[in-house]
Amino acid sequence: GQQVMQIPQYQHVQEGEDFTTYCNSSTTLSNIQWYKQRPGGHPVFLIQLVKSGEVKKQKRLTFQFGEAKKNSSLHITATQTTDVGTYFCAQGAQKLVFGQGTRLTINP
């Protein structure tokens, strides 16, 4: 499957600060999905984006899909300690291929 590059690898913030992780592909994606994995846990589906330029919000989380459908971002406003974990983007039609993930740690 197509590889998606995800940055940054790590991000440490103060509680209350914002956080953003980015995914980029060299080719056009049919869709992109976002997952959160808590330390010691398993990935949990957050959202799927399909349309060019799509923006979806879940409370403090904002997900975007680029106009060219080659990049996507997840932005968390005013982080809380419950946001700690690794955020993965993933893509694929027949099988899901994951980005490298961004590990978010938060200083309370």
Place this chain on the structure above:
Amino acid sequence: GAVVSQHPSRVICKSGTSVKIECRSLDFQATTMFWYRQFPKQSLMLMATSNEGSKATYEQGVEKDKFLINHASLTLSTLTVTSAHPEDSSFYICSAANSGTGGYTFGSGTRLTVV
């Protein structure tokens, strides 16, 4: 919602033995399940696609004779790590597509330690 049950959650085995991991879809039928492996602080790497009633499809570099996959029913897929060695120690996770959300539902994972 769709629930995938995976067990055991943890297993320690001796080098050279085999370990079977089970993955069940509890409230839906899954003709296809996916098996991933995750090393510490790394991403999930797809190992194989498990197809009900037919042979699994393995990703490049994954030894099919070492990681035996069986998907005998619409609700059960198993991964058997044969002749396990310490380098097989990892976190193994299964998943299935959730037609309701468009995403994938993951099992809780199995942490395998080979000593």
